[in-house]
Amino acid sequence: MASQIENVITPRGLQLAQAARYIGIGVTKFCQLxxxxxxxKAxxxxxxxxxxxxxLDDAFDALPHDEEQDESENPWDNVIA
Structure with a gap:
């Protein structure tokens, strides 16, 4: 019975590796983000x-979509001199 309940309950809190996996990235990149x-923050x-x-869901939703400019990016970084 206990194992059936454990299979149904989704944890609200995730450890570091789980949080990174949930977002779909590695631990190192997650720590950078x-x-x-x-x-x-944890x-x-x-x-x-x-x-x-x-x-995590809210932060992921706030990430820019592909082709959208990230506000932290400088558009001049991609200009070829």
């Missing part, structure tokens, strides 16, 4: 870092 605030549960799946 957290550092530059494109992904949320929450603390005692000594554990846990990422809120709802905050």
């Amino acid at each position: 957290v550092a530059d605030e494109r992904m949320p 929450r603390r549960i005692d000594g554990r870092k846990v990422w809120d799946i709802r905050e």
Whole structure:
């Protein structure tokens, strides 16, 4: 019975590797996105870092689509001199 319940419940909080996998990227890139605030910071549960799946969804939704300019990009970086 317990294993059936565990298969149905989606965790609200994800560990680092799970959060990166949820977004579809590696841990190193995920940490970069957290550092530059494109992904949320972790929450603390005692000594554990846990990422809120709802905050990850919001941050992912805020990422630019392909072909859209990221506000952090400088359009002049792509100009050939």
